[in-house]
Amino acid sequence: MxxxxxxxxxxxxxxxxxxxxxxxxxxxxxxxxxxxxxxxxxxxxxxxxxxxPHLVWYHRAERRVVEYGSSFAAVRAAGTRRSMRDSIFAMAHEHxxxxxxxxxxxxxxxxxxxxxxxxxxxxxxxxxxxxxxxxxxxxxxxxxxxxxxxxxxxxxxxxxxxxxxxxxxxxxxxxxxxxxxxxxxxxxxxxxxxxxxxxxxxxxxxxxxxxxxxxxxxxxxxxxxxxxxxxxxxxxxxxxxxxxxxxxxxxxxxAVERIARLPEAFADLAVFTGRRGTDPAGADVVVTASNRSGMAYALGDQPPRELAERLDGSPGVDLVLFREDEEAVVRRSREELRFAPDNGGWRLSGDEQLLDAATYPNGFERAWSALACPNAGEVIVSAAAGWEFEDLGHRHHVGGGSHGSLLxxxxxxxxxxxxxxxxxxxxxxxxxxxxxxxxxxxxxxxxxxxxxxxxxxxx
Ligand SMILES: [Zn+2]
Structure with missing residues (x-):
């Protein structure tokens, strides 16, 4: 533009x-x-x-979802006063x-x-x-x-x-x-x-x-x-x-043409999304999604891979990222690429094309750093072209524009x-x-x- x-x-x-x-x-x-x-x-x-880690994320120590303002509806769903406090003060001072x-x-x-x-x-x-x-x-x-x-x-x-x-x-x-x-x-x-x-x-x-x-x-x-x-x-x-x-x-x-609901991929589990008045007691997983990326946090002892595999073939999902054995795993459907930092570069195994530089600029450094964020979910999702993930207030930008992915x-x-x-x-x-x-x-x-x-x- x-x-x-x-x-x-x-x-x-x-x-x-x-x-x-x-x-x-x-x-x-x-x-x-x-x-x-x-x-x-x-x-x-x-x-x-x-x-x-994201526009909306799970605060493990405070056992709650932080929503900085995906939409007015999402802010209301998370609790308006708390969202305002998070975006105005807590982000800069605490997060x-x-x-x-x-x-x-x-x-x-x-x-x-x-x-x-x-x-x-x-x-x-x-x-x-x-x-x-x-x-x-x-x-x-x-x-x-x-x-x-x-x-x-x-x-x-x-x-x-x-x-x-x-x-x-x-x-x-x-x-x-x-x-x-x-x-x-x-x-x-x-x-x-x-x-x-x-x-x-x-x-x-x-x-x-x-x-x-x-x-x-x-x-x-x-x-x-x-x-x-x-x-x-x-x-x-x-x-x-x-x-x-x-x-x-x-x-x-x-441009956004289609909308997906990320929590639906985890429908067999007890999902916490952070709505005001609910708490994560008894939940297996927290799912936070906004714009063109999302995250899943394991509350129990599910290995990240098990959460990631649930997203195979899910609508709107392009790449699914998680860590396993000190390596980052990038997964698209059933294809995988594994990598880790090595001597100023990256040690790779699997299908290198999954993170090719023209499609995903600076993809290795960005994917690695996102996964290494202490406040990120165990699983991070990057949306496919044209798709967006509905936020906590069920809002989206279909017919308009959005961002958030690794594309x-x-x-x-x-x-x-x-x-x-x-x-x-x-x-x-x-x-x-x-x-x-x-x-x-x-x-x-x-x-x-x-x-x-x-x-x-x-x-
Ligand atoms: Zn924006």
Missing amino acids: LEHGLDQARLPALGLLHEAGTYVHGTTTFPSVTPVCLTSIATGAHPDVHGV VSRDALTVFEALEDEGLECGAINFTCYRGRTRHALKLPVPAGRNRWYEAAWGPRRFFFFNLYESDPTGAPLAIRSRPEGSIDAYAANIGRWLVTRDGFDFLVFYLPDYDYASHLVGPEGALAALERADASIGELMAAAGGPEEFLDRYAIVVCSDHGQT AGDSTIPIVAAGFDAGVPLPEDPSVTDLAPLALSHFGVEAPASMRARVRSSA
């Missing part, structure tokens, strides 16, 4: 950056859903290190591993001024009081969040009085991005940051509704928001004199970078995990050990 929009000259701000800089395709992490991908952008790590340093923490530790607007993985070094009164009760909200010094999150936290209005209800017209653009303009006008993450989610929202081929108007609005940042600096040249910029998406989207369409991201003095030091096969190390290298800051640092600081 970006290339289509650039060809038609409908994206003037991105067109300028494209002209002035570098444009490459990169690969996101897996599952290719927003909480996982944004956390990978912020931490420079895959889920094995950062700990956020993102303390061992995974965020780009904000790493830069603020070096004395740099950081900002984040509407970005879910915001953890930083400054305490920000919540703007709303804190509801009392068992499931307490946080009274404050730790974010970067300049911190704006959907009107709940605002480190500075910018006067920007937020209107959630007019979201289809792009109101969330308009709020971000207002604040971004305010910050650029004041030269109020060294490093800023500016997140524009409205395009994803529009593309889910109408499908990836129909959302160019929403991409034009995202482009206009980027244009406002440049205008606030006095124009594109002044903007690129002052800043280096990387524009990317956190995942792709593909290239969901996984490929555009990266436009401009304003770097000596070229953009990205590797040839850029991964979403290269972006945080890239930002650190720009400021001459060494990447911490938790980041998959293929981009190194020259300072």
Whole structure:
């Protein structure tokens, strides 16, 4: 869609950056859903290190399902207040591993001024009081969040009085991005940051509704928001004199034609799905599904293979991943490929074509890291092209777009970078995990050990 929009000259701000800089395709992490991908952008790590496994997952220690917002119906089904607490506070403070340093923490530790607007993985070094009164009760909200010094999150936290209005209800017209653009303009006008993450989610929202081929108007609005940042600096040249910029998406989207219900493959077992008012006592398995991936957690002693084999021939299922004897197993119907890390590469046995690189970019690293996430299910499912898994609220995006699988369409991201003095030091096969190390290298800051640092600081 970006290339289509650039060809038609409908994206003037991105067109300028494209002209002035570098444009490459990169690969996101897996599952290719927003909480996982944004956390990978912020931490420079895959889920094995950062700990956020999916949009919906089973919290083994708390014996409950975490639902970050697959749909309003899914949020209601899981419990609205708990879901809001999970997505606003618990994700950044409790679910993102303390061992995974965020780009904000790493830069603020070096004395740099950081900002984040509407970005879910915001953890930083400054305490920000919540703007709303804190509801009392068992499931307490946080009274404050730790974010970067300049911190704006959907009107709940605002480190500075910018006067920007937020209107959630007019979201289809792009109101969330308009709020971000207002604040971004305010910050650029004041030269109020060294490093800023500016997140524009409205395009994803529009593309889910109408499908990836129909959302160019929403991409034009995202482009206009980027244009406002440049205008606030006095124009594109002044903007690129002052800043280096990387524009990317956190995942792709593909068209959805058919819907599957993942729990049905486990109908012979007692399945827990996390609906509010139920608990996992007596259940054999937890099944969590959303968009184009799903997971199964064994509550008893069923070997992962037994759960995985139940998915053979299930509607909508492409790849089924699990671990066995220290190896990862990729299964499609009855075909299998086994692999494990070996000396900087991969040791393979079975049908290599099951994970070929054109169909599943960076498939080995992403599948391995997803399975190694301590919060992931024993079995992870990647949907077939055109299919989606119904969420906890029975919602889906048939007729629209979705993402989440290991397939290239969901996984490929555009990266436009401009304003770097000596070229953009990205590797040839850029991964979403290269972006945080890239930002650190720009400021001459060494990447911490938790980041998959293929981009190194020259300072
Ligand atoms: Zn989405």
